Amino acid sequence: MGRGGPREIVQLTGDRDAISSVTFLADGKTLASGGGGMVWLWDVSYLVKPLSFLCAQVGRSFTQEEWERYVPEGPAYRKIC
Known part of the structure; x- marks a missing residue:
């Protein structure tokens, strides 16, 4: 879809x-x-606050490249931690 x-x-x-x-x-x-x-x-x-969950799992903010790979249809890139 x-x-x-x-x-x-x-x-x-x-x-x-x-x-x-x-x-x-x-x-x-x-x-x-x-x-x-x-x-x-x-x-x-973890689905209630997915960005907080991602931050806790990774222990840091995603890089721009990681964000584009794992959150392609989500909100625009920003630091989450």
Whole structure:
């Protein structure tokens, strides 16, 4: 899809054949998926403030080149740490 359309933001691992429903919990930081008598909870809290998460993971601001590689359709480059 083109810019502005739906795009995958994260790929979760699990038994995809068994998942029949997905929902966010009220906290907005937990994704629940279920099916086949099982429920999986996924911590997606890093999606609430993705730039803060990136800064914490890298321990520094991205370079311009890194930003263009990892955040191509996001906001314009800026130091985040």
